[in-house]
Structures are given as structure tokens and as C-alpha cells.
Amino acid sequence: MNEKKELINSHIDIMTIIAHARKMGWESMNVNTLQRCVYLLKVLYSFIDCINENLFSHYHFNVTTYGPYSELIHRSVVFLLTSRRLDGDMYGDIKNISDDGVDEMNVEKIKWIDTILLILSKYGESKIFSFIVNDPLYDVAVKSNQPHEIQVTSENDTLLVLNDFKQAFEETLSDTSSISKEEYISLYFDYIFSRIIRG
Numbered sequence: 170m171n172e173k174k175e176l177i178n179s180h181i182d183i184m185t186i187i188a189h190a191r192k193m194g195w196e197s198m199n200v201n202t203l204q205r206c207v208y209l210l211k212v213l214y215s216f217i218d219c220i221n222e223n224l225f226s227h228y229h230f231n232v233t234t235y236g237p238y239s240e241l242i243h244r245s246v247v248f249l250l251t252s253r254r255l256d257g258d259m260y261g262d263i264k265n266i267s268d269d270g271v272d273e274m275n276v277e278k279i280k281w282i283d284t285i286l287l288i289l290s291k292y293g294e295s296k297i298f299s300f301i302v303n304d305p306l307y308d309v310a311v312k313s314n315q316p317h318e319i320q321v322t323s324e325n326d327t328l329l330v331l332n333d334f335k336q337a338f339e340e341t342l343s344d345t346s347s348i349s350k351e352e353y354i355s356l357y358f359d360y361i362f363s364r365i366i367r368g
Contacts, residue, residue, distance in 0.1 A: 175227045179245035184254065184270040186282055187263065193290050197262035200246060201235045205298055208237035210285050216331045217350045224278050230319045237319055284351040288358050334361060
């Protein structure tokens with residue numbers, strides 16, 4: 170995918186994420202939360218489907234003290250603010266003031282966005298994020314102030330942690346083949362936060 174196409178897709182993703190978050194009661198979204206949200210969309214999709222191309226493969230994230238950071242998201246937010254599709258502060262909260270691009274993507278991607286937003290709404294960003302980001306390289310990079318790209322591959326420590334609980338979780342289900350990706354990830358986090366991590 171070329172750079173221009175990636176940027177356009179990022180505009181559509183961001184407009185859709187913020188519009189759907191608003192439908193769920195989020196008046197606005199912090200830019201750092203947006204970065205984390207897209208990272209979770211990507212890494213959790215890799216957890217659920219390691220065969221097909223990731224719907225969010227065009228995002229590349231580096232380590233920062235605030236969480237994962239994608240230059241593509243940054244550039245897209247700058248454009249959407251200056252073109253008056255979003256209102257707010259580049260380093261604070263943003264919200265839609267336009268419907269341009271909202272839902273201009275396939276249904277699978279929309280359903281995935283809604284699912285991850287629902288999980289974030291249910292358990293809270295900090296709880297989900299502290300469980301998901303378990304990459305020791307992340308801490309090393311932050312402490313040494315040496316940014317590097319977070320690799321979302323099967324060797325990614327975050328995915329290894331998610332997979333550690335997968336077998337025990339699947340033993341609680343009668344048939345995993347009959348449930349959708351969205352149902353699976355929702356049930357997975359219900360299991361994690363009711364059986365593994367409490368409070």
C-alpha cells in the first residue's frame with residue numbers, strides 16, 4: 170500500500186473510531202488513547218487471526234513513555250484537525266465535527282472497531298492496556314530512550330502472554346468454531362478479568 174493510500178485509510182479509521190466511541194458515550198478521545206486504541210486493534214487482531222492479513226497492518230508503532238506511537242496516526246490527526254473534520258487539541262482531546270470518512274470501510278473492520286471499543290469501555294483503557302502490553306523490550310526502550318518499532322509477530326511478548334491463557338480459556342467453551350472473532354475476543358476478556366485478574 171502506498172503512503173497516500175495509507176494516510177487516507179488512516180483518516181477513515183480515525184474518523185470511524187471517534188464517531189463510534191461517541192455513540193458509546195465517549196464525548197471525546199485523547200490523542201494518546203487513540204494511539205493505544207489503534208495499537209490494540211492491531212495486536213488483538215493478530216491474536217485472533219494469525220493467518221489472514223491484519224486489517225491494521227499499515228500502522229507501525231514505536232515505543233514512547235506515553236504508550237505506542239504511530240507517525241501515521243499523528244500525521245492523520247494533524248490533517249483532520251487542520252481540515253476541520255476533527256476539533257480539539259493535537260496533544261489533548263479530539264472529537265468529530267464532520268462525518269467525512271465515517272464507516273467508509275468493510276463491515277468486518279467496523280465490527281472489530283466496535284468490539285474493541287466495547288471492551289475498552291467495559292474494563293477501562295488502563296486495565297486493558299496494562300494487561301496487553303507485556304513486552305520487556307518496551308520497558309528497556311523507554312528507560313534507555315531508544316525508540317524502536319514494536320513488532321506485531323507471533324514472537325511478540327504481548328501475543329505470547331495472550332496465548333498463555335488461550336488454552337485454558339478455550340476449555341471453557343463448547344465449540345470455538347461456531348463463534349465469531351468479535352464474540353471470541355469479548356468472551357476471552359470476560360474470562361481473563363473474571364478468572365485470572367480480579368479488581
